[in-house]
Amino acid sequence: MSIADNIHRINAELAGTAARLCVVTKTHSVELLEEAYAAGARVFGENRPQEMAAKQPQLPPDVEWHLIGQLQTNKVKLLAPFVHTIQSVDSLKLLREINKHAAASRRVINCLLQFHIAREETKSGLSMAEAEAILADVEFSHLTHVRITGVMGVATFTPDEGQLREEFQQLRGYFERLKSAHFAESEAFCDISMGMSGDYRLAVAGGSTIVRVGSAIFGSRG
Numbered sequence: 570m571s572i573a574d575n576i577h578r579i580n581a582e583l584a585g586t587a588a589r590l591c592v593v594t595k596t597h598s599v600e601l602l603e604e605a606y607a608a609g610a611r612v613f614g615e616n617r618p619q620e621m622a623a624k625q626p627q628l629p630p631d632v633e634w635h636l637i638g639q640l641q642t643n644k645v646k647l648l649a650p651f652v653h654t655i656q657s658v659d660s661l662k663l664l665r666e667i668n669k670h671a672a673a674s675r676r677v678i679n680c681l682l683q684f685h686i687a688r689e690e691t692k693s694g695l696s697m698a699e700a701e702a703i704l705a706d707v708e709f710s711h712l713t714h715v716r717i718t719g720v721m722g723v724a725t726f727t728p729d730e731g732q733l734r735e736e737f738q739q740l741r742g743y744f745e746r747l748k749s750a751h752f753a754e755s756e757a758f759c760d761i762s763m764g765m766s767g768d769y770r771l772a773v774a775g776g777s778t779i780v781r782v783g784s785a786i787f788g789s790r791g
Contacts, residue, residue, distance in 0.1 A: 576590070576609060639659075656683065671715060677714050680718065688736075724736045733768050737763055762779035765782060
């Protein structure tokens with residue numbers, strides 16, 4: 570199937586759910602991104618700041634760029650002028666840096682708190698206690714150029730659907746706990762980013778609002 574066929578199929582699956590598609594475009598050429606754009610995709614997810622910064626000027630201005638990989642503080646300045654959402658926030662130090670560069674660009678940048686939900690130590694992310702500590706810190710309340718809009722997590726790479734459901738349920742629980750305790754008055758705090766090419770259907774059933782899909786659209790990278 571073509572890129573356009575795959576995007577149309579996934580969007581048809583998501584119709585009537587709370588989820589929207591973030592097309593994972595990492596390592597793919599601008600030409601392939603243009604195909605995805607022509608098929609109606611507008612939310613693109615990249616892992617590497619340098620790659621995103623190089624592609625962004627070559628795509629139309631209405632693309633919503635999401636950084637979904639780990640972000641080092643010294644790379645924030647590459648993205649601050651245009652990035653829509655940074656999905657991988659895992660420290661107050663990173664939020665501080667995003668806020669600084671967003672202020673310099675006279676912008677407010679959306680951020681998701683990334684939680685560790687997988688049974689794999691190689692996956693990164695916050696614990697609930699660490700997230701609570703960030704939100705309770707006095708400094709956080711002064712970061713007026715970042716907006717926390719939800720949570721993100723990467724599930725274990727496993728065919729065990731029961732385990733995946735548990736991990737997605739855990740992330741949804743974190744979202745609901747933070748919403749109740751810290752963001753009850755915030756309409757902007759509304760996103761649960763979970764689910765990738767192999768498990769996005771389970772994630773949508775578990776309450777995902779953003780699925781990050783790459784190989785199911787572009788094919789597996791050789």
